[in-house]
Amino acid sequence: MASEVHKETYEAYGRVWxxxxxxxxxxxxxxxxxxxxxxxxxxxxxxxxxxxxxIEAFHSANPESVFATTEYMEQHGNSLGHWNLLDATGQVVMTGSNFTAYGETGRMIQIAGFWGM
Known part of the structure; x- marks a missing residue:
């Protein structure tokens, strides 16, 4: 799978939150x-x-929050993405990173999120 496909998948994952x-x-x-x-x-x-x-529990606790990707890189079917969590006013309330592995179908098979480091 091309890196651009995985990047689109990663960005879509951010939108579901x-x-x-x-x-x-x-x-x-x-x-x-x-x-x-x-x-x-x-x-x-x-x-x-x-x-x-x-994700439903996150929605309940953070109804107007959004994730914005600040950096994305990929190698060998794995990606590292850095993100900001924005509140309803667009203010950054948290920064973090996701490590993601993609399967043969291009879908995410492993997602590990990190923040507060």
Missing amino acids: DSRTPGWKQLLAEIVDENCVYSNMVVSGAGLESLTQV
């Missing part, structure tokens, strides 16, 4: 493998359904 994104659950199902493994500084788990629940 915005509760105002129409059809975000369908978009998530298109870009994340059903058996994905995910972790961050608060939770870890496996499976698309479980990840959907994590």
